Amino acid sequence: xxxxxxxxxxxxxxxxxxxxxxxxxxxxxxxxxxxxxxxxxxxxxxxxxxxxxxxxxxxxxxxxxxxxxxxxxxxxxxxxxxxxxxxxxxxxxxxxxxxxxxxxxxxxxxxxxxxxxxxxxxxxxxxxxxxxxxxxxxxxxxxxxxxxxxxxxxxxxxxxxxxxxxxxxxxxxxxxxxxxxxxxxxxxxxxxxxxxxxxxxxxxxxxxxxxxxxxxxxxxxxxxxxxxxxxxxxxxxxxxxxxxxxxxxxxxxxxxxxxxxxxxxxxxxxxxxxxxxxxxxxxxxxxxxxxxxxxxxxxxxxxxxxxxxxxxxxxxxxxxxxxxxxxxxxxxxxxxxxxxxxxxxxxxxxxxxxxxxxxxxxxxxxxxxxxxxxxxxxxxxxxxxxxxxxxxxxxxxxxxxxxxxxxxxxxxxxxxxxxxxxxxxxxxxxxxxxxxxxxx
Amino acid sequence: xxxxxxxxxxxxxxxxxxxxxxxxxxxxxxxxxxxxxxxxxxxxxxxxxxxxxxxxxxxxxxxxxxxxxxxxxxxxxxxxxxxxxxxxxxxxxxxxxxxxxxxxxxxxxxxxxxxxxxxxxxxxxxxxxxxxxxxxxxxxxxxxxxxxxxxxxxxxxxxxxxxxxxxxxxxxxxxxxxxxxxxxxxxxxxxxxxxxxxxxxxxxxxxxxxxxxxxxxxxxxxxxxxxxxxxxxxxxxxxxxxxxxxxxxxxxxxxxxxxxxxxxxxxxxxxxxxxxxxxxxxxxxxxxxxxxxxxxxxxxxxxxxxxxxxxxxxxxxxxxxxxxxxxxxxxxxxxxxxxxxxxxxxxxxxxxxxxxxxxxxxxxxxxxxxxxxxxxxxxxxxxxxxxxxxxxxxxxxxxxxxxxxxxxxxxxxxxxxxxxxxxxxxxxxxxxxxxxxxxx
Numbered sequence: 001x002x003x004x005x006x007x008x009x010x011x012x013x014x015x016x017x018x019x020x021x022x023x024x025x026x027x028x029x030x031x032x033x034x035x036x037x038x039x040x041x042x043x044x045x046x047x048x049x050x051x052x053x054x055x056x057x058x059x060x061x062x063x064x065x066x067x068x069x070x071x072x073x074x075x076x077x078x079x080x081x082x083x084x085x086x087x088x089x090x091x092x093x094x095x096x097x098x099x100x101x102x103x104x105x106x107x108x109x110x111x112x113x114x115x116x117x118x119x120x121x122x123x124x125x126x127x128x129x130x131x132x133x134x135x136x137x138x139x140x141x142x143x144x145x146x147x148x149x150x151x152x153x154x155x156x157x158x159x160x161x162x163x164x165x166x167x168x169x170x171x172x173x174x175x176x177x178x179x180x181x182x183x184x185x186x187x188x189x190x191x192x193x194x195x196x197x198x199x200x201x202x203x204x205x206x207x208x209x210x211x212x213x214x215x216x217x218x219x220x221x222x223x224x225x226x227x228x229x230x231x232x233x234x235x236x237x238x239x240x241x242x243x244x245x246x247x248x249x250x251x252x253x254x255x256x257x258x259x260x261x262x263x264x265x266x267x268x269x270x271x272x273x274x275x276x277x278x279x280x281x282x283x284x285x286x287x288x289x290x291x292x293x294x295x296x297x298x299x300x301x302x303x304x305x306x307x308x309x310x311x312x313x314x315x316x317x318x319x320x321x322x323x324x325x326x327x328x329x330x331x332x333x334x335x336x337x338x339x340x341x342x343x344x345x346x347x348x349x350x351x352x353x354x355x356x357x358x359x360x361x362x363x364x365x366x367x368x369x370x371x372x373x374x375x376x377x378x379x380x381x382x383x384x385x386x387x388x389x390x391x392x393x394x395x396x397x398x399x400x401x402x403x404x405x406x407x408x409x410x411x412x413x414x415x416x417x418x419x420x421x422x423x424x425x426x427x428x429x430x431x432x433x434x435x436x437x438x439x440x
Numbered sequence: 441x442x443x444x445x446x447x448x449x450x451x452x453x454x455x456x457x458x459x460x461x462x463x464x465x466x467x468x469x470x471x472x473x474x475x476x477x478x479x480x481x482x483x484x485x486x487x488x489x490x491x492x493x494x495x496x497x498x499x500x501x502x503x504x505x506x507x508x509x510x511x512x513x514x515x516x517x518x519x520x521x522x523x524x525x526x527x528x529x530x531x532x533x534x535x536x537x538x539x540x541x542x543x544x545x546x547x548x549x550x551x552x553x554x555x556x557x558x559x560x561x562x563x564x565x566x567x568x569x570x571x572x573x574x575x576x577x578x579x580x581x582x583x584x585x586x587x588x589x590x591x592x593x594x595x596x597x598x599x600x601x602x603x604x605x606x607x608x609x610x611x612x613x614x615x616x617x618x619x620x621x622x623x624x625x626x627x628x629x630x631x632x633x634x635x636x637x638x639x640x641x642x643x644x645x646x647x648x649x650x651x652x653x654x655x656x657x658x659x660x661x662x663x664x665x666x667x668x669x670x671x672x673x674x675x676x677x678x679x680x681x682x683x684x685x686x687x688x689x690x691x692x693x694x695x696x697x698x699x700x701x702x703x704x705x706x707x708x709x710x711x712x713x714x715x716x717x718x719x720x721x722x723x724x725x726x727x728x729x730x731x732x733x734x735x736x737x738x739x740x741x742x743x744x745x746x747x748x749x750x751x752x753x754x755x756x757x758x759x760x761x762x763x764x765x766x767x768x769x770x771x772x773x774x775x776x777x778x779x780x781x782x783x784x785x786x787x788x789x790x791x792x793x794x795x796x797x798x799x800x801x802x803x804x805x806x807x808x809x810x811x812x813x814x815x816x817x818x819x820x821x822x823x824x825x826x827x828x829x830x831x832x833x834x835x836x837x838x839x840x841x842x843x844x845x846x847x848x849x850x851x852x853x854x855x856x857x858x859x860x861x862x863x864x865x866x867x868x869x870x871x872x873x874x875x876x877x878x879x880x
Contacts (some may be wrong), residue, residue: 169862175683175719176862177712184860186810193772219711220734222687231682242671242689243615247662249684250715272617275690279615279672294660320685370626418623422609423500424615 021189027366030335031420034365035428037435041285044435048286051437055264056313083130084120084138084204088253088346091170095299097206098167098269105160116146117159120204129390130336138204155198161188162198165211175214175251209346211252211303221248221301222274223291225283227308229255238289248291252303258311261287265308267352268292269320269329273414273425280426287436289314297332302347305333309349317355317439319430321363323375323411324383327392327402330354335391353439354398356429359405362412365429371416375409397440467806471860474805475868478877482724484875488703488726495704496753497867510579523570524560524578528693529648530784531610538607545600548836557599558587560644569775569830578644587822595638601628602638606653615654615691649786651692651743661688662714663731663740665723666702667748669695679776683718688731692743698751701727703746707792708732709760711771713854713865720866726874737772742787745773751790757795757879759870762802763815763851764823767842770794775831793879794838796869797854799845805869811856815849837880 038044089097105115120126121141130137147156165184169176178199182192189195203210222245227238232254236246266288268274276290276394277283283290289308293301309316318333320326336348362372375383383406392398405411417425433439478484545555560566561581569579587596605624609616618639622632629635643650650656662685667678668773672694676686689695706728708714714732717723723730729748733741749756758773760766776788802812815823823846832838845851857865873879 174862175715177715177855177857179712179853179855180716180858180862183811183853183855184862186808187861214717219662219684219715222659231684234680234682236680236682240676241672241686242674242676243691243694244659244671244687244689246681247684247687249682251683251719254683272619275615275656275659276620278697279691368626371623411745413623415617415619415620415623418616418620419626422612422614422620422624 007335027368028420031424031428034432038428038431039255039435041431044431045263045286047437048434051264051315055315082140083128084140084207086138086204086207086209086346089206089208090253091173091214094206094212095167095170095206097208098163098170101163101205114146114148115156116144117156117201117203117205118142119145119159122200122204131390131394144186145175158188158194158198159201161185162195162202166202166215169214175216175254177217178215181215211299213348214251214253216250217299219248219250219300220298221291221293221304222246223248223270223289223304224274224278225266225289225291226260226287227289228257228259230257231255234277239283243275245274245278245290248304250300252300252307255304255307258308260289260308260312260314262286262289262312262314265305265312265314265316266290266355267305267316267318267333268414269318269326270294270414273319276423276425280423282426282430286431289424295329297329299347302333302349305351306347316349316352318352319355319414320357321411321413322357322359322405323413324379324386324402324405326357326383327354327386327398331386331389331391353434354401355439357412358440359401359408359410362408362410365417367412368418368419371419372410372412375405375411378396378409380406395440453735467808468860470806471864471868474872478868478871479875481871484871485703485726487877488874491525491755492703495609495755522580523568524580524644524647526578526644526647526649526786529646529652529692531613531654534646534648534652535607535610537648538603538610541603541645541747554586554588555596556584557596557641557645558582559585559599559641562640564645571830571834583738598634598638599641601625602635602642603809605841606639606642606655609654615656615694617657618655621655623714651739653787654691656690656695659688659690659740660738661731661744662686662732663688663729663744664714664718665729665731666700666727667729668697668699670697671695679723685714685717685718685730688740688744688856690740692740692747695744696745698748700748700752700754702729702752702754704728705745705754705756706730706795707745707758707773708854709758709766710734710854713759716863716865720863722866722870726871735769737769739787742773742789746787755788756792758792759795759854760797761851761853762797762799762845763853764826764842764845766797767794767826767838768822771826771829771831791869794841795873795879796813797852797857798880799841799850800850802848802850807852807855807856808859810849811859812852815845815851819851820846820849835880841880 002016030313119142120138121143122138126139126141128137128139145159146155147153162181165181165312178196179192181199182189182195195230199210199213199215224238224241224245229236229238231246231249235257236328238246262283263286266277266282268277268290269292271292271294274294282288291301291305294402305316308314318330320329331353333349333351361367383402386392387399387402387406392402414425417429420428456533550554559582560578561583566579566581568577568579576835585592585596585599587593602621605621618636619632621639622629622635639650639653639655643653646653664678664681664685669676669678671686675697678686702723703726706717708717708730710731711734714730714734717730722728731741731745745756746755758770760769770792773789774792789825801807803831823842826832827839827846832842847852854865857869860868
């Protein structure tokens with residue numbers, strides 16, 4: 001047994017610490033001993049297969065429930081109509097909504113009543129977390145934006161202009177950025193914050209997501225693994241994207257034909273871990289789709305993840321740093337961020353499992369003391385705030401982990417696992433996590 | 441004629457400003473009138489073809505000159521040996537260099553003299569711009585780092601450790617990040633700045649680029665267009681990468697089999713412009729390779745551009761904002777940044793043409809006043825500093841443009857062209873620029 005350990009240790013000695021200090025080498029040899037706990041891949045794969053099929057059936061029953069609850073949101077019949085539900089719409093639908101709005105406006109003007117837009121409020125006090133739907137939504141509270149009023153004349157004009165620009169973009173079948181939109185009429189908009197804000201208003205007024213308006217954010221996410229899809233008609237095979245991966249397209253409505261034989265989606269916080277997984281072709285050993293937004297998730301990556309989850313019905317496992325920000329990133333993927341709350345239904349991916357690196361992993365995997373970092377006061381503040389969030393509170397396991405984090409006041413990055421060897425992440429840590437179904 | 445103009449204007453009215461203000465609409469109709477100046481694409485393509493072949497022959501004569509000048513840098517024979525030339529090396533070569541260094545060290549220890557590393561200085565005062573080579577290099581000034589000295593014992597240990605880690609990475613045939621490297625021995629390195637600095641030392645000591653050491657930076661660049669290459673053996677066709685494009689791989693040594701029928705490389709500062717070009721499939725109208733680092737160029741994108749330039753011998757045209765930072769970004773691609781000077785030969789792409797948006801374009805294309813932004817004091821300071829840089833001084837056209845920028849104190853983004861319509865960039869501005877060979 002000790003012979004076996006020594007051999008395993010020697011095999012990885014190239015990358016593992018060769019320090020003579022007893023504690024570090026004890027941790028390293030313990031880390032290596034975990035390798036012997038790994039069952040054959042076939043056995044781990046069987047576990048994953050049953051997980052994937054469970055997720056598919058759960059998703060389909062859940063999505064029926066979600067459909068039901070959205071259908072219940074019939075504005076005329078139900079008290080839940082007090083929520084604004086913004087949804088993805090195709091070009092024809094958005095165009096006809098704009099046409100209808102403009103026709104109403106024209107009729108109002110012709111009848112001598114001037115015109116006014118009914119704009120939903122997007123303030124923080126108007127945002128609410130719905131436990132049933134597990135997302136943040138907007139309360140239906142609208143304010144009038146009449147043209148014939150000194151206080152709102154300018155904003156009403158800007159709103160009309162943005163509506164006409166969006167209409168033009170849709171008619172041309174192209175996509176533009178918020179910055180492009182601003183530059184089409186700098187004199188009127190004044191600064192970009194104004195056109196951006198009105199664009200969000202328009203999105204709520206029309207009940208369409210911003211991406212339905214063909215106004216896109218810049219992309220920073222990448223994807224690799226067992227996934228085939230079409231980006232603007234080009235067939236992309238993500239097992240053949242080398243180490244660099246495929247850049248996630250900024251315009252989700254040009255993505256189609258999603259196919260995959262993956263058993264799960266691995267959501268990675270940082271690009272360093274992504275690179276390790278891509279270079280080691282982790283997805284060939286354990287069929288999966290690996291994606292990262294390289295830090296704080298951008299809209300394009302969130303939309304893409306949601307599409308994958310909805311269409312493929314795969315479990316999503318998250319690999320983030322063991323610190324409050326890792327959890328915060330999970331919360332953005334799962335519940336949306338406050339300033340995009342009205343769009344949350346289309347941006348959020350519920351039911352993401354926290355695979356690691358979790359605070360309890362630090363001791364479990366004996367991450368050396370020197371690879372752990374003390375939490376700053378700000379870290380602790382963020383952690384305490386998270387403890388108050390509904391989405392954390394409803395998951396007992398998460399509360400425990402977060403409390404442990406705040407008690408130990410120690411954080412660690414995914415990269416801390418490199419202290420056991422550069423490929424410890426892909427060769428031992430993740431396979432063992434998968435084998436033990438160690439996610440919460 | 442005026443009928444023609446009106447028709448052209450009407451065609452683009454969807455996106456162009458419909459403001460009734462005389463000045464804005466005059467600018468818009470002038471902008472549209474430029475469309476009629478466009479010759480048929482075949483004629484523009486003929487121009488580009490001759491440019492590309494001229495560039496190929498110039499490159500081959502230049503590269504011979506460059507080879508010659510590098511060959512002249514024979515350390516024993518030539519005074520130019522006072523420069524440190526760091527070059528890309530394959531794994532075998534780097535490994536044998538490390539072996540040689542370690543054998544020397546061992547011999548030194550066995551002969552009772554202890555050991556010491558000769559580390560080249562990387563301070564600013566040791567960096568010099570070579571007009572002949574058109575890049576920043578490092579003077580050959582080494583300092584001893586003996587182990588048997590209280591002041592340097594720790595750093596000598598760190599150096600030995602980094603050498604051994606790099607050796608392990610190379611032996612495994614994998615790539616790691618600087619962060620990974622740091623985490624393999626946190627106790628010794630203390631903080632990442634130390635292992636990073638020593639890694640740069642090691643790179644200079646071995647005369648290899650950092651990417652040859654298989655320590656890579658994170659990627660943020662994307663590429664699209666008439667380019668086929670292999671990323672870690674996977675064949676990537678960049679005409680079939682949709683709108684999102686292909687993420688540029690972090691490890692350039694896994695890139696091979698570069699092929700292209702492009703006539704030029706279009707280097708774009710921002711991802712918004714990249715997205716416009718990708719969505720409009722600009723490369724199908726004018727065969728080109730389009731790439732962007734999304735702002736400040738990262739090492740991976742610079743390496744990739746250089747590889748493309750060296751292998752394909754295509755002219756490189758740059759599309760950047762009309763402000764001092766646009767020019768600064770060009771300078772990083774062309775001459776390298778100061779803190780990577782020793783590596784400049786492998787990171788820099790000389791002879792990039794400044795296509796636009798240039799300060800003189802603002803009046804030439806009648807970019808409306810409200811789309812121009814006043815320069816801040818800091819902008820002006822950066823602009824004045826650039827005027828003192830050798831790489832600017834040697835290009836008379838650049839000096840004139842920069843002087844104009846500082847005189848008018850007006851800057852503008854690429855997106856400012858959206859004021860004439862969302863697709864003005866791809867439909868009028870760039871084709872006209874190419875037709876008129878309007879670059880400097």
